[in-house]
Amino acid sequence: MLELDAGIPDGDIRDKWRNHLEHVKLVGPRNRPKYDIVVVGTGLAGAAAAASLAAQGYRVHVMCFQDSSRRAHSIAAQGGINAPKNYRNDGDGVYRLFYDTQKGGDFRSREANVWRLAEVATGIIDQCTAQGVPFAREYGGQLANRSFGGVLVERTFYCRGQTGQQLLLGGYQALHQQVAAGNAVMYPRTEVQDIVNIDGRCRGVVYRCLQTGEIRSLAADAVVLASGGYGNVFFHSTNAFNSNATAAWRAHKRGAGFANPCYVQIHPTCIPVSGHFQCKLTLMSESLRNDGRVWVPRNPGDTRPPHQIPEGDRYYYLEERYPSFGNLVPRDVAARNAKYVCDDGLGVDGKQQVYLDFTDAIEQRGHQVIAERYGNLFDMYEEITTDSPFKTPMRIFPAVHYCMGGLWVDYNLMTNIPGLYAIGESNFSDHGANRLGASSLMQCLADGYFILPQTINDSLHDIYQDKVGTDHPAFAQHEKQAREHIDWLMARTGSRTPMAIHKELGEVMWDKCGMARTADGLKEALVRIDELKDAYEHDMVVPGRADTTNQALERAGRLGDFLELGHLMCRDALERDESCGCHFREEHQTEDGEVVRNDDEFGNVGVWEWKDDGPHEKTTEDLTFDALPLMTRSYK
């Protein structure tokens, strides 16, 4: 049974963070260079945390599997980042952002964390501007804003359709300034294989150099996982080709609780799958729903080209069903409705796709304004489909995008293993059962720039004197296990490639644990995943050698973790016998297909503990709803 203490400070929700900061233990500037901190992953959360900690004077070791830290998948985030600056004078403020995030997450997030996120969000825009992030500006030179789903204000800051890229490069540059200063060391093309716990505290990692295959250890006083989400369990997702859950999952197998694994966001606007060979899906930013109108032909079998379908024969289903939020309903609602209309046979050309139409916006605002706002997204779409959204509506369909679930963390962002932290998408705390648009960049940077660098001291302040080195026998033992695992993988001489098994896992997950789930379907998925695990163990082939770059071996290692994680996701989805946010159990819905929560039984976080000798065990952390009482979500 896991012992979970979230450590939420006392007092009014408005004062918790400030009070906490006033009482967190500190490490003095002259002592900081005596501490080694490992940061795994260089996306927004990892780069921001590593740069901030190194600038404070800690010795930071930064690992990423890519050739350069600048390539982490945060770079692909398109639309924007939220901050309640109220530049639009439309009544925004910290409470509003808190309210929208709590409600958007369907009351499955930790209230105190969400408030803190809303509170520090404005500082992120200040920080990033100071770093030289070229946010869009109005003609007078002031920062520009746009709107995202699930909110009634304009609070989103952006850099064309490449906001993630610009924010990440800001963090990357800050990190590499610290590398040049000697405070941070980069370990590119490196993958963490295991974490090492000694006497109940995380004391380092075992990692593999992807170029040489060497297995090595690094001792540290704290380890920060910023390794992203696990959307690639589904094979087809908007994640990068190599995004994986290995670091987080292996930490889980060493005792870190995994929270709410079934909460996976399906993004409503992606380019539909075009063929069996396809390896990844491309997102079209939610910002497009500011100006694009979503519709399908009102009559099944209407195969006329879109411009020949008169207004009366078009079904603007989001505008009709949700008059106050219209096309800007939250992602889970937009995705589910796309599924409903396609299930009713209204999908464009009878396929799983709907229109996202810019004709009206181009008429009203002009070609140039639309090109400036979305030019690169339109280019990207045309590149893939050969259709120009300036001339014909986009065809879109939902795809797996983001994981709200992740490693359980306390208010300090520390897992239940002292010394092991999880930030950004790899933790669970802020988005509940559904994340609103433009809030993942916000959360990653809040964790990386402002929260972790001020809370990590709390567990560090008194430990540097009993430093543990890699000569401790635990490191040799963990290295040995990592080598044996690689040897085991290299000894797979069956007939199926890792990618083929991964694809099959993805199909099972999408069918049974995707946009709609049922108890029977999930039970079936658990059986199917066991079969795939068996194929993985007995019929997989891994080519080549382990002492050089071997991408098939890397893929095989990650697949093993995805199989175990997929299994847990289905179990979590099965045991969470309610609908909430993205987690839609068909058994629990209203007559018109909205989710029905069961707050009495499931107003909690489901945290799973790995057992070496049996199935996972679940513990719960009860959620409180003091600042914003529970209500039924409505975007009508």
Add this chain to the structure above:
Amino acid sequence: MRMILHIWRQSGPEDKGGFQRHELDGVEEDMSFLEMLDTLNERIIAAGDDPVTFDSDCREGICGACSCVINGRPHGPGHKSTTCQVRMRAFKDGDEIWIEPFRSGAFPIVKDLMVDRTAFDRIIEAGGYISAHSGPKPEPNASLVPHPVAEEAMDAAECIGCGACVASCPNGAAMLFTGAKVSHLGLLPQGQPERWKRARTMVAQMDAEGFGACTNYAECQDACPKGISIRFIGRMNRDFMKASLCEPDTRQGQLKAH
């Protein structure tokens, strides 16, 4: 479609390397170029051989990882596209395709089509940043940035660090990459305090890494997946020139003695 592929195979940095011929059936028009290579690799693995190693990650043209020279052109036949954005509809049934890694002395080959571009990280480390440690910062609207200046900075900031500019340049110059960063930061008010030092130190690092110098072929601009203009090289040259002749960032801003 059926493709005849000539792929550069090299087991490591020390290996001499050479082209390996493959024939691949069942290539579809909607496939991306890298999905075509994935398909080939699946067959190679099933046959028990060593698949082709190549870098790729986001597969949507923004991370800058993919780095193939396709038929002599970095990132292949598309305009303003990365290798991962090339679709097989750019080729015809029966076409022969020559696939190589990015070629530059400063980008050593790791394996097959994978190269080491950490030289770019070191150029950034030499000054491609604005010093602004995490913490409370001034209100952003306190220093206004006119819309056209912000747009110009963004044009430069779009660089994805892929290295196609280097691979396409007859001189192996990294001046588009470096010029884009010098310009992006030098255009913004926040980048002014370190502007002149930045131009000097980044250019010095670029030289130290063994990249060549620009002689206005403009191949880089043509190969750049983000269409970054060589006017940013001009801008960097002006900043570098000014910073070399005098020291605008010292207390007197006086001319240098030499």
